[in-house]
Amino acid sequence: MGTLQLDVTDDARTRQAHQALAASRVFGRPWYEPPSFEETAIDWRYEDKAEPKEIWVAEDGGQIAGVATLYLPMEDNTWLAWFDLHVHPDHRRRGHGSELMERMAERAAKARRTSLITEFKVPVDAPGHEYRRFVERRGYALNNTEVIRHLELPVADAHLDRLDAESRLRWSGDYRLETHVNGVPAPLQQSLCDVMNQLIVDAPTGDIEFEPESMTPERYAEQIDVERRMSRERITTVAIDDTGDVVAYTDLVMPSGMPTTVFQWGTYVHREHRGKRLGMAVKVENLRHLQATHPERRRVATGNDGTNSWMVSINEALGFRVVELCPAYQRKLS
Structure with a gap:
């Protein structure tokens, strides 16, 4: 060994x-x-x-x-x-x-x-799962838990239409939605990176306080290129305000080696633009594009902290169901 x-x-x-x-x-x-x-x-x-x-x-x-x-x-x-x-x-x-x-x-x-973090997937009904016992014996303490949900596809058009109509009552006229495949255009990249960098700060993360991330348009372009070489496809829907800046976004990612699975990556609404149902709006629009262009995909997988009531309510309204948990454990190194 x-x-x-x-x-x-x-x-x-x-x-x-x-x-x-x-x-x-x-x-x-x-x-x-x-x-x-x-x-x-x-x-x-x-x-x-x-x-x-x-x-x-x-x-x-x-x-x-x-x-x-x-x-x-x-x-x-x-x-x-x-x-x-x-x-x-x-x-x-x-x-x-x-x-x-x-x-x-x-x-x-x-x-x-000074801190080391790991996470893993466990069944919902196994509080004493062997993976938990394994890390706890080695000095790790539970920090927070994400709930993993799946959305079975396709979602009925009538259901998406209803959710879209309800959200438009709050945001229509103030924003426009755009959907892009494998990266947003260059004029949108800086403002998209700005909101992406805030996600880790505003999302519930247990006892750990994160600082904003450092995504730049250059690094974003690099990652899009890596995904292209991996034959992955990323679908991004953004909400743009009257200044031309991205104020909300959501990503769906389709790995080529997972022929029926879609991963819901980040979804975020800038704190100054909340309360207008933009989170629901961008998610519905992204799902519509996904279903129109990739009918072979059978499920979307996503994870949210159990205390993130705003995002959980959106996912539940869309039809996501709980499948497993993803606990994050932390070990202090000094």
């Missing part, structure tokens, strides 16, 4: 790591579609200078049994690190997870981080 940093340029080793990752993610989750090797390899090989990542693996008999990905923000929230940990179900209870967790703590401490 032992841990080492993965050479992501080695196709054979990267494929082994992807297989362990996929087997772990799908375990006990029959609806889950793992990302393709090609998508994963492009993601792991992309060097984001604002948030570099390290891929570490645990070996068992020459085979990769576990994978941990460590993220180190460099331009915002530089006091923390966060990681994702997976061990192949066939190689569990042999110490691989423990070794990788300690390696993550060592690397985060070396990078002068």
Whole structure:
């Protein structure tokens, strides 16, 4: 046994790591579609200078049994690190997870981080789940919990029409909606980045207080290009005020290796433009575009903190149902 940093340029080793990752993610989750090797390899090989990542693996008999990905923000929230940990179900209870967790703590401490965060998916009805016990024994404390919901597609047009009509009573005439595929035009990118950067500040995050993120138009364009190379598609609907700035947005992302799944990424309304049902408006418009262009997709998956009553009410009105939980645990390093 032992841990080492993965050479992501080695196709054979990267494929082994992807297989362990996929087997772990799908375990006990029959609806889950793992990302393709090609998508994963492009993601792991992309060097984001604002948030570099390290891929570490645990070996068992020459085979990769576990994978941990460590993220180190460099331009915002530089006091923390966060990681994702997976061990192949066939190689569990042999110490691989423990070794990788300690390696993550060592690397985060070396990078002068004072807090280390991890999260994972568990069933709704399992408060004492083994994943929780595993991290709690290693000094992690529960910080907050997201509720994962699925929306089965298609949503009836009549239902979307009703929700749209109700929201338009509040915002029509003051804003316009635009939907873009694989990135918004350059004139909208700065104001979009401005609202994206506030999401982590305003969304409920338990006891952790985050500072605004540092997305820039240049970094946004880089990420869109990476998604293009991964054959992902991102659908973005924005609300634009009379100054021409983005004041609300929502993203739906379709990984190529997950042929029936759509991920709901960020949704945010600028605090000065709330109370006008713009959150519902952009979500409905995005769903309409999705269903018109991708009838093969069968579900949308999203996660929200259980205390985020505003977003939860929108999702419930759309028809999302609870599937699992995603607890986030924190370990203080100093």
